Amino acid sequence: MTLTSTEPAAHRQDAADQLAAALRRMPDPTAAAGHTRRLEEQLATVFGARHAVALSSGTAALHTALAGYGIGPGDEVLVPGATVVMTVAAVLMTGATPVLVDSTPVLDLDFDDLAAKTTSRTRAIVPVHLAGRPCDLTRLTEFAARAGLRVIEDACQAQGSRLDGRPVGTFGDVGCFSMKDGKVLWSGEGGYILTDDAEFAARARSFTTHGFLPAPGRPAGSRLGHNYRLAEPLAVIASANLERFDDLLEQRHRQTRLLTDLLTDVRGLRPVQAGPREQWNHYGPLLRLTLARPRDFCRRLAEQGIANSVGTYGLTTADRLPSLAEHSLQPCPTALRSLDETLAVVVHGGHSDEQLRAMARTITQEARRWPST
Template sequence: MRENTGHRAMAGAIARMPDPTGYREVAALETDLAAAFGARRAVAVSSGTAAITTALAACGVGADDEVLVPAVTVVMTVVAAGARPVFVETTADGRSMDLADLAAKTGPDTKAVVAVHLAGRTDGIHDLVAYTRTAGLRLIEDACQAQGTTTGGRHAGTIGDIGCFSLKDGKIISCGEGGYLLTDDDALADRAAAHRTHWQTSAPGTPAGSRLGVNHRLAEPLAALARHHLAHFPEALALRRRQAAALHHAVDDTPGVVPLAAAGGETPNGYSALWRLTLPGPREFSARLARLGVPNSTGTHHLTAAHLHPACSGYATGDLPRAQATVDTLLAVPFTAHDSERDIEQRALTIRQEAASWSS
């Protein structure tokens, strides 16, 4: 009896804690983000990874649930709020999740699909929308690298049920560290806002203090900095696109380095220039470029298919050869606002020279 009384007292104390969502800069940033990307609601959080775990919590995903994720992804996406990630094979062209494998791996414990827009590309997202609606699953977009990419006239991160973004340094909108979610679903937004602040606010069917949440709040000074960068987003987006176009123009005719054109109806944000390597030993080639000052996802950041990552060994359920080949042959060269025309010219020269000597 004493134990029950203590639980009720604790729940009451949590419910009476102040509402932190009244922070002015955070609230203003959320209003500005929703307007900028054409979403009904935005919820600011402390990081891009926090955005993904908060989105999963808002969608009711938790322990013992399964979440389908592409095997071609960054490992941070696999952090799935206590749920079990199930890796999905890549299509033959290496550009999106294979729908047949996705359907085969959908089971009674599956609650959501996470689409990952690596390098700012959204390939296959509209097919995933159709599939998840039919299957009764939530579709979460990891759009951390896709700020400003549009497909079919809509912004990446506003196509599924909820989109996740990062505000870390290097993103087109940044504030050092932070993130945000976009959604047109008020219930999802309310649950995300409650989860990010220890459930001190209410959400549909879940009064304040009725659940345990986390501290994923974005600090006020970081929100103010993000608002400043958001005001200059059109110029920053245009710069990234010019940088990507310049590097592609200088490299695209290089033998063994095949450009990956945007899908129909898509306008990429220029986060990375993208090629498929047909050279022998593509991972070694990418590592060579990294040593020579050309940053890239495989050579610099050691991107690998998720099921082969040591930290994900407990989730691997079999070989996914197309995913492995996709990652091994991908050359994704990212940009920052500080990259000059001279920097891009030098990277282009290095790629051309190294490809020529590598082939010979």
């Protein structure tokens, strides 16, 4: 198993030995999921929750969280319009109806729109910490408590982000995270849930194993679930990376600062800064675009090899996604305008400083060449 050249050799060897031990036990299906259980204990300790449940992906985490609180047909779930398809898909997987909420110009939730769209059928709110930036969770949890709603945080990009010093993903009933490649904490694929609710954690573990594990009031095998288990070799990789999480987080901070600093004085680009209460994980550089046709500019950068959320992956509001067209989701005009004007550059632990400088040179050159109309 290859980690990074900056990691002590002894740590790399220990991780490789653990992975080899896990592989030697395979393909025995009766082997205990010891590495996964150890990872769950580590996650709960590191991120300040009573319970953690490891799963196969961030999407599985969201689906499991919603199902774990009994959300299903006839229910409505409030979701920011400024999100990726996976958030909305998880709601649809339960049979519930997603209701899109518009954003402020800085992509926080529009609380007036949130209140207007809360009905007697609303069961939960799923705030999304896009690019790792926390929304106003204090205000949101107070709103949810008054309305009797669950808060299920989509924190898939927010590992290490904090609000007022508290880890994102621990404000609501449940926090859902991804460990896909490119996340600060990665294992190739995978995800996890953080919660202080012991009964929910038991239901979640049962749901992720076809219902084969017992849950409160439900003996083993008494309900259907899914195969959302995290594979043991991936748990080993995640555990090894979790042990160096502070270093991974600092690396991402440094990468984002480097690229942002190189672009600070470029015409038409304005770096996005963290708010006063926000300890952002700097998941990736964010810049506001004042150039003409900003979405086309993002596409141009993608053509030049600069991966970014809008130009490469087509990030837009959920109501405009072709895969969700049949669901007639509500337009979110402020969120759409804000996403159109955002350059979110994709960085990851494999990028060298020279690669980041080359990316900055390309972005600078393209911005200088970009027509004014």
